[in-house]
Amino acid sequence: MINKKLIRELLNESACSHNEKKKSSCDKPKPGATSGGCAFEGAQIALFPYADAVHLVHAPATCIGASWETRATPTSWEGENNVVMGYSTDITTNDVIFGGHKKLEASIEYIVAHKNPKALFIYETCVTAMIGDDMDNIASRMQEKYGIPMVVVHSPGFVGGKNLGSRLGGEAVLHQLIGTKEPQEIHPFGINLIGEYNVTGDMWQYTPILEKIGIKIVSTLAGDGRIENIQMAHSAKLNVIVCAKSLITLTRKMQEKYNIPYISVSFYGKRDTTNAIMSIVNAFGDAQLIANAQKIIQEKEAKLEERLAPYREILHGKKAILNTGGNKSWSIASALQDIGIEVVATSIRKSTLEDIEIAKEYVKILMKNPAQEQAQLIDEHQVDLLLAGGRSLYTAIKKRVAFVDVNQEKKISYGAYGGLENLAIDVVRAIENPVFKIVGTKAPWEQ
Ligand code: SF4
Numbered sequence: 029m030i031n032k033k034l035i036r037e038l039l040n041e042s043a044c045s046h047n048e049k050k051k052s053s054c055d056k057p058k059p060g061a062t063s064g065g066c067a068f069e070g071a072q073i074a075l076f077p078y079a080d081a082v083h084l085v086h087a088p089a090t091c092i093g094a095s096w097e098t099r100a101t102p103t104s105w106e107g108e109n110n111v112v113m114g115y116s117t118d119i120t121t122n123d124v125i126f127g128g129h130k131k132l133e134a135s136i137e138y139i140v141a142h143k144n145p146k147a148l149f150i151y152e153t154c155v156t157a158m159i160g161d162d163m164d165n166i167a168s169r170m171q172e173k174y175g176i177p178m179v180v181v182h183s184p185g186f187v188g189g190k191n192l193g194s195r196l197g198g199e200a201v202l203h204q205l206i207g208t209k210e211p212q213e214i215h216p217f218g219i220n221l222i223g224e225y226n227v228t229g230d231m232w233q234y235t236p237i238l239e240k241i242g243i244k245i246v247s248t249l250a251g252d253g254r255i256e257n258i259q260m261a262h263s264a265k266l267n268v269i270v271c272a273k274s275l276i277t278l279t280r281k282m283q284e285k286y287n288i289p290y291i292s293v294s295f296y297g298k299r300d301t302t303n304a305i306m307s308i309v310n311a312f313g314d315a316q317l318i319a320n321a322q323k324i325i326q327e328k329e330a331k332l333e334e335r336l337a338p339y340r341e342i343l344h345g346k347k348a349i350l351n352t353g354g355n356k357s358w359s360i361a362s363a364l365q366d367i368g369i370e371v372v373a374t375s376i377r378k379s380t381l382e383d384i385e386i387a388k389e390y391v392k393i394l395m396k397n398p399a400q401e402q403a404q405l406i407d408e409h410q411v412d413l414l415l416a417g418g419r420s421l422y423t424a425i426k427k428r429v430a431f432v433d434v435n436q437e438k439k440i441s442y443g444a445y446g447g448l449e450n451l452a453i454d455v456v457r458a459i460e461n462p463v464f465k466i467v468g469t470k471a472p473w474e475q
Pocket of ligand 1: 066067068069087090091153154155183184185186
């Protein structure tokens with residue numbers, strides 16, 4: 029059941045460094061905040077990569093459209109991929125008056141009879157929270173009847189934005205899944221990847237490296253995730269928060285409950301990927317593991333430098349502006365710097381206070397209103413390249429600078445060493461593409 033105390037705790041996370049000084053709030057809801065994605069959206073995006081589970085949205089049919097399949101999060105799950113279809117209880121006015129519990133029960137019965145899910149995530153939304161359906165009760169009865177986990181995610185959109193929603197998703201997983209299954213054996217170097225969603229297959233760029241070093245991925249939340257694995261997440265020896273700090277509450281609580289320490293890393297760019305791998309092995313402090321890591325990193329970096337050499341010549345001296353959100357405000361900036369690009373400014377519009385602190389270490393100019401600032405900065409600093417979401421393409425065309433789409437909708441991975449080469453290729457293609465210089469000019473008959 030959602031309550032004020034939990035929301036307050038999630039908004040003033042004691043493990044966030046900015047909250048040590050003052051209760052500055054991690055993601056305080058502001059008027060209009062949900063227009064950039066509500067809490068339900070955040071929760072569903074965070075848990076959606078579990079393709080062996082069905083995600084049932086207890087809401088009017090309109091809610092589901094907001095977050096369903098908005099990101100390319102590939103899975104290697106060989107059973108039925110349950111996230112290619114959206115499931116909603118389709119609450120109507122009639123249900124608002126008489127209650128939506130019968131529809132919820134019927135939907136669960138249908139899913140269990142026709143699909144073969146390893147679990148059900150059942151999302152509470154604005155309407156079903158207000159009409160007061162007792163979802164916990166229905167879920168626990170159904171769980172007992174069918175013997176599969178029915179995880180209620182209390183995420184009505186009105187409580188706040190996307191960031192808070194992913195924390196609520198983490199709460200549901202912590203209390204209803206983690207620790208509900210025991211592994212056959214415990215690996216001495218087992219880790220959980222928390223906040224890694226495998227967007228465009230980012231995770232697959234570095235998990236083979238970690239495995240080669242001798243580290244076992246016990247579970248993920250939630251990239252290419254499996255329900256059975258997250259149930260055994262309490263058997264890992266280390267939690268690794270990947271880029272996003274939004275799930276730090278989950279890792280703090282796992283430390284308190286299961287004595288699992290956590291570290292926070294980024295796998296974007298050469299420097300940060302190397303730092304991430306070394307941070308993981310150093311956390312274990314095993315000499316052999318550290319030696320393995322050093323050897324493999326040396327090989328990977330040498331190969332990467334060879335492959336990057338032709339692109340470095342083209343990119344030398346180029347300037348870029350980065351207009352993206354959240355942790356990408358600094359992680360992509362770091363990757364761009366690694367391929368020799370000067371990052372003039374980065375957007376911090378959707379970044380957490382933690383991300384803003386990190387972004388300051390990488391880039392001098394932080395844009396609060398990128399839509400207004402970026403055009404002027406392109407002129408002032410004679411920028412060559414704009415990396416942003418699709419909406420900024422018009423600015424690039426108007427200013428005749430190259431453009432690369434780096435938002436969630438991108439289709440290629442920029443993660444780890446392999447992804448850095450992909451980023452270099454995309455940036456070079458954009459810079460060498462004459463279309464950005466031509467398309468903003470007048471047509472011959474207009475001159
Ligand atoms: S949960 Fe609420 S804010 Fe979110 S999409 Fe549904 S109605 Fe809108």
